[in-house]
Amino acid sequence: METSERLPQEHRKLFRERMNLGVWFKSGEPWVWLTATAVGTSIIAVLGLIGIIAVKGLAHFWPADVITFEYESELGEQQISGEVVQRERVPRAQFEESGAGRAIDISGDPTRLMIKSGNRRVNPPDFRWIYTHDITKQEKQQDLITFERLEWGNAYGTIVELRQDGNAVSTVNPWRELKKRIGRVVDLRRQAKSIQNRSIDRINYKLEKLRLKQRKRELQGNFNTSDLDWQREQLNQEYALREHELNDINVELDRDTVVIAIAGGRESVIPLKNIVRAWQPNAMNVFSKFGHYCASIWAFLSEGSREANTEGGVFPALFGTVLMVLLMSVLVTPFGVVAAVYLREYARQGVFVRLIRIAVNNLAGVPSIVYGVFGLGFFVYLVGGTIDSVFFQAAKPAPTFGTPGLIWASLTLALLTVPVVIVSTEEGLTRIPKSLREGSLALGATKAETLFKVVLPMASPSMLTGVILAIARAAGEVAPLMLVGVVKLAPTLPVDGNFPFLHLDRKFMHLGFHIYDVGYQSPNVDAARPLVFATALLLVIIIIVLNLTAITLRNRLEARYREAMN
Amino acid sequence: MTENSAPSESVIASPSGVRLAAKLVGSTDTRSPSELPADDVCLKVSNLALFYGSKQSLNEISMRIPRQRVTAVIGPSGCGKSTLIRCFNRMNDLIDGVSITGRIELNGLEIHDEDVDVAQLRRQVGMVFQRPNPFPKSVYENVAYGLRLAGKVPKSELDDRVEWGLKSAALWDEVHDRLNDSALGLSGGQQQRLVIARAIAVEPSVLLLDEPASALDPISTLKIEELIADLKTRYTIVIVTHNMQQAARVSDFTAFLYLGELIEFDSTLKIFTNPSESKTEDYVTGRYG
Numbered sequence A: 001m002e003t004s005e006r007l008p009q010e011h012r013k014l015f016r017e018r019m020n021l022g023v024w025f026k027s028g029e030p031w032v033w034l035t036a037t038a039v040g041t042s043i044i045a046v047l048g049l050i051g052i053i054a055v056k057g058l059a060h061f062w063p064a065d066v067i068t069f070e071y072e073s074e075l076g077e078q079q080i081s082g083e084v085v086q087r088e089r090v091p092r093a094q095f096e097e098s099g100a101g102r103a104i105d106i107s108g109d110p111t112r113l114m115i116k117s118g119n120r121r122v123n124p125p126d127f128r129w130i131y132t133h134d135i136t137k138q139e140k141q142q143d144l145i146t147f148e149r150l151e152w153g154n155a156y157g158t159i160v161e162l163r164q165d166g167n168a169v170s171t172v173n174p175w176r177e178l179k180k181r182i183g184r185v186v187d188l189r190r191q192a193k194s195i196q197n198r199s200i201d202r203i204n205y206k207l208e209k210l211r212l213k214q215r216k217r218e219l220q221g222n223f224n225t226s227d228l229d230w231q232r233e234q235l236n237q238e239y240a241l242r243e244h245e246l247n248d249i250n251v252e253l254d255r256d257t258v259v260i261a262i263a264g265g266r267e268s269v270i271p272l273k274n275i276v277r278a279w280q281p282n283a284m285n286v287f288s289k290f291g292h293y294c295a296s297i298w299a300f301l302s303e304g305s306r307e308a309n310t311e312g313g314v315f316p317a318l319f320g321t322v323l324m325v326l327l328m329s330v331l332v333t334p335f336g337v338v339a340a341v342y343l344r345e346y347a348r349q350g351v352f353v354r355l356i357r358i359a360v361n362n363l364a365g366v367p368s369i370v371y372g373v374f375g376l377g378f379f380v381y382l383v384g385g386t387i388d389s390v391f392f393q394a395a396k397p398a399p400t401f402g403t404p405g406l407i408w409a410s411l412t413l414a415l416l417t418v419p420v421v422i423v424s425t426e427e428g429l430t431r432i433p434k435s436l437r438e439g440s441l442a443l444g445a446t447k448a449e450t451l452f453k454v455v456l457p458m459a460s461p462s463m464l465t466g467v468i469l470a471i472a473r474a475a476g477e478v479a480p481l482m483l484v485g486v487v488k489l490a491p492t493l494p495v496d497g498n499f500p501f502l503h504l505d506r507k508f509m510h511l512g513f514h515i516y517d518v519g520y521q522s523p524n525v526d527a528a529r530p531l532v533f534a535t536a537l538l539l540v541i542i543i544i545v546l547n548l549t550a551i552t553l554r555n556r557l558e559a560r561y562r563e564a565m566n
Numbered sequence B: 001m002t003e004n005s006a007p008s009e010s011v012i013a014s015p016s017g018v019r020l021a022a023k024l025v026g027s028t029d030t031r032s033p034s035e036l037p038a039d040d041v042c043l044k045v046s047n048l049a050l051f052y053g054s055k056q057s058l059n060e061i062s063m064r065i066p067r068q069r070v071t072a073v074i075g076p077s078g079c080g081k082s083t084l085i086r087c088f089n090r091m092n093d094l095i096d097g098v099s100i101t102g103r104i105e106l107n108g109l110e111i112h113d114e115d116v117d118v119a120q121l122r123r124q125v126g127m128v129f130q131r132p133n134p135f136p137k138s139v140y141e142n143v144a145y146g147l148r149l150a151g152k153v154p155k156s157e158l159d160d161r162v163e164w165g166l167k168s169a170a171l172w173d174e175v176h177d178r179l180n181d182s183a184l185g186l187s188g189g190q191q192q193r194l195v196i197a198r199a200i201a202v203e204p205s206v207l208l209l210d211e212p213a214s215a216l217d218p219i220s221t222l223k224i225e226e227l228i229a230d231l232k233t234r235y236t237i238v239i240v241t242h243n244m245q246q247a248a249r250v251s252d253f254t255a256f257l258y259l260g261e262l263i264e265f266d267s268t269l270k271i272f273t274n275p276s277e278s279k280t281e282d283y284v285t286g287r288y289g
């Protein structure tokens, strides 16, 4: 009896609650929460992504302290100096199972450090793990020097002796003397490079041109080459002269060496010509460390890579990426705009145009590697091959344009991105008010005049939107590029001082491919890892900068035309 | 001017108002356009018919539009007023599926002839639309637009012609110190006068105005009407309006169009005081509209 009386009451309560929930749902508030959560998640994902890349990439350039460790190992007492690049906890089970570590007398999970100990040639490996419980002693030696070398990676050690032509140099302050002599080597290297670039490369380029000219004449049945021989003779003489200068510099470069003591009691002789820079991290204060940090980042941006891309900078890849994207924009914009103008302004709107439009939209969905294959087959082999057999007969069998290169990569990406330019330009054209077109026509303008003077300027923000989308897509694309022009290591930049200055036929380097190459194809994974992050960060920044530039431009134009649009 | 602008709709909107309206009519011309000597005819329309696809919008229209007078075209909306005046500068050519029969002679020359340059024709027959449509360029560039199209003009001459155009449109005093500012910053009324300046700068002989004041406030409307009175000494003006007082105030002749047919075309005084057709009387007295 009691229960049946209480039941309706409870029912009512339940009902009321449900009603409340129903009201809450109807108010739309859950959707607000849902959408806000989605937005929040996306923002966190983006910030987290950039954050991780930024932290890992930027930390690499900080001049880390070099610590000298003494530790126990199976081989007995060991000593190494190096930078701590990673610290991680190893689950105890895994540690015991591996059997690698020695028996330990601590409880909990052991911790291990990854030490970048350098000195790859005399004391490999240059990266090694040590367990913290094995360490018996650690200290920071103030006079420890980090050497960044052209070959063999970093070296860590203290100066034993400076040598000039094999004889010890007596000096009160060997560190200052060393720095002075490294400065001299840097100068000499710069001179040598300038002779190489300005003279020797240029002479080689001219000699190659001469060879092609001669070959061309021979193909035409003209064997009179006396004028060419004379020119060649001149060039060869100059070449000999320059080579001589270069040899002198090389002799000078070989003059100095430094003997260093490395951890574990060994010594190592480093020729100064092999040193990029040297610093004493443990003796530096925060400000000089910061100065060094900035210099390292600049070196990363402005220098070429060394040691199979695991050391040095990314300048050629940076340059190649930006140049390729710019070239792509220059190619895709007129093409996309002209196509859109035809489709929207001139073509009779009907089934056929609608089919074309559908095809264009679907083109945007084709996987990019397919474009790469197409670019290789069509641009490189067909177009490039034809160009070669018509204009570069003399260079055969070596291909000039019939091989992957900058122009083909740019064209392939232009093709890949042309749909977005067409679509957004068309959208812009439809948004131009009819009244403005009529106003122009009523003043006696032809259709073309109206198009150029009124319609296209007003549609320019939409075109730029298309270009922005194109850039965003093209700059991040790697797969098709590997087929049509990007290489792991390009011997020359696509722009140099030899006529015609921009060499569209050259192969080039690209940040996206560089990341892949450094990350996956590298012979020294540990050394390369920070560069992967730094390069990825750079690529992201470049895309952001290119986009922001275009977006600013677009917004300016949009502000100018906004009122006329309503 | 001030006496004419005051009356409210209701003055004409009653049968007895027709007589009152006589006082409001600005023009004293009482001749019928059909009596005009051939020399005074600027546009001669004969048997003009127009089809949008299969739908007929103008039916056998014949009229003689007098030179250097203001001709108003009135009629309920959708009756074909815009369509009619757009025939005069061949703007209808731009619309797909339009077919036109009949003749339109401008100063004795058939405008549909094959050797007529449409751009040239449109420079002779200027047009101003219902909503001000200045280009998103500077005031100066708007007026110079048509001049530049005609060919290369020296800068000093261009300056003179722009100034002249703006003065003719009674806009110079208001904009002479901001010629390089965007035309979109002007008020609606100023924009409409700018568009008129743009049209007269190329020195047309005919000016077509399609409800030029319907999107404007009363003060701007007044200025436009004053401007029309000024301009009629130099141009043949055809103005479409749905505002009866406006037609009465500004025009010398009035054409009444109904369902694509020209019901009556006569002096404005006659149309508003003593129309021959009962449909016209019904319309001007507000029985339908």
Ligand SMILES: Nc1ncnc2c1ncn2[C@@H]1O[C@H](COP(=O)(O)OP(=O)(O)O)[C@@H](O)[C@H]1O
Pocket (backbone or CB within 6 Å): B052, B057, B075, B076, B077, B078, B079, B080, B081, B082, B083, B084, B095
């Ligand atoms: N571009 C067009 N295509 C088809 N029909 C049109 C077009 N423009 C106008 N019309 C038709 O022609 C008739 C006259 O239109 P319009 O000249 O604009 O009238 P009004 O200016 O007198 O209001 C209307 O019935 C209208 O629907």
Ligand SMILES: [Mg+2]
Pocket (backbone or CB within 6 Å): B081, B082, B083, B210
């Ligand atoms: Mg109309």
